[in-house]
Amino acid sequence: MSERAKISALLVMQDAPVIPVIVLHDVADAVPMARALLAGGIRMLEVTLRTTQALACIEAIAREVPDAVVGAGTVRSRADAQAAAMAGARFAVSPGYTSALGQACFDAGLALLPGVATGSEIMLAREEGLTELKFFPALQAGGVAMLKAWSGPFFDVRFCPTGGVSLQNAADFLALPNVVCVGGSWLVPPDALAQGDWARITQLAQDSRRLRG
Numbered sequence: 769m770s771e772r773a774k775i776s777a778l779l780v781m782q783d784a785p786v787i788p789v790i791v792l793h794d795v796a797d798a799v800p801m802a803r804a805l806l807a808g809g810i811r812m813l814e815v816t817l818r819t820t821q822a823l824a825c826i827e828a829i830a831r832e833v834p835d836a837v838v839g840a841g842t843v844r845s846r847a848d849a850q851a852a853a854m855a856g857a858r859f860a861v862s863p864g865y866t867s868a869l870g871q872a873c874f875d876a877g878l879a880l881l882p883g884v885a886t887g888s889e890i891m892l893a894r895e896e897g898l899t900e901l902k903f904f905p906a907l908q909a910g911g912v913a914m915l916k917a918w919s920g921p922f923f924d925v926r927f928c929p930t931g932g933v934s935l936q937n938a939a940d941f942l943a944l945p946n947v948v949c950v951g952g953s954w955l956v957p958p959d960a961l962a963q964g965d966w967a968r969i970t971q972l973a974q975d976s977r978r979l980r981g
């Protein structure tokens with residue numbers, strides 16, 4: 769299988785304890801930032817489609833940092849999915865789930881980690897074959913207690929809690945049997961990007977990597 773072979777959401781989740789949620793405004797930051805995370809042991813990178821430069825950043829990482837696996841975050845439409853795949857994204861993360869988005873990611877060849885916050889959303893995703901889901905926004909929507917409650921009826925679903933997760937509380941989530949990894953923006957702080965402080969990003973990646981013993 770080639771390096772660009774299709775991956776699954778589970779593979780994306782299992783690679784490290786944390787998927788970094790990345791917001792980039794300057795394409796010049798993309799490659800050094802990706803290399804800094806990689807140096808700290810984090811290679812699954814979620815670059816959110818929230819800035820005008822996001823697709824160019826995905827493209828640069830896909831082209832110049834082949835050991836990283838770049839995905840697109842904030843994927844909300846078929847157009848987002850198509851653009852992300854064209855730019856070289858291998859997976860998509862979305863803040864919610866619709867059947868249309870599921871189909872669009874499938875058509876674009878992107879693994880999808882879709883956001884859910886209710887039992888009905890979990891049931892819809894599950895009906896459509898998705899059992900690895902992002903719990904978003906995790907802290908605001910019930911946190912650890914919600915995941916414990918879901919572990920009964922949704923015993924066959926695994927989660928990536930994202931939203932309000934930090935280096936301080938990540939271990940509480942990771943200790944749950946239905947949590948594979950967490951997502952969080954703390955690995956790439958805006959001030960570290962502004963200062964080009966790649967060593968700090970590597971350090972944060974290393975600290976995050978150690979979250980699962």
Ligand code: 3PG
Nearest residue numbers: 789930931932933952953
């Ligand atoms: C987001 O959508 O920005 C993510 O959920 C990250 O949330 P966080 O900044 O609380 O980690």
